[in-house]
Amino acid sequence: MSEREQAKQVIDQLPEYKISNLLLLLKGLQFDDDMEDALYCEKLYEDYVNDPDPEKDKSDSLEECKKEWGIG
Secondary structure (H helix, E strand, C coil), rough: HHHHHHHHHHHCCHHHHHHHHHHHHHHHHHCCCCHHHHHHHHHHHHHHHHHHCCCCCCCHHHHHHHHHHHHC
């Protein structure tokens, strides 16, 4: 019996209340394997940190944004 089949067998024997925790774990494992997205996000972060623009950390209030966009 393959490991996948064994895992399915164990899942079938779990009580229903444990399934949601298992699903979260499985989704987390699936996400960890998606290194391309992680590398892309890391690159975006590095670009932001290394950006020499002195106003990169400037923030505007919601009211200022609404006024600038003509919706307030």
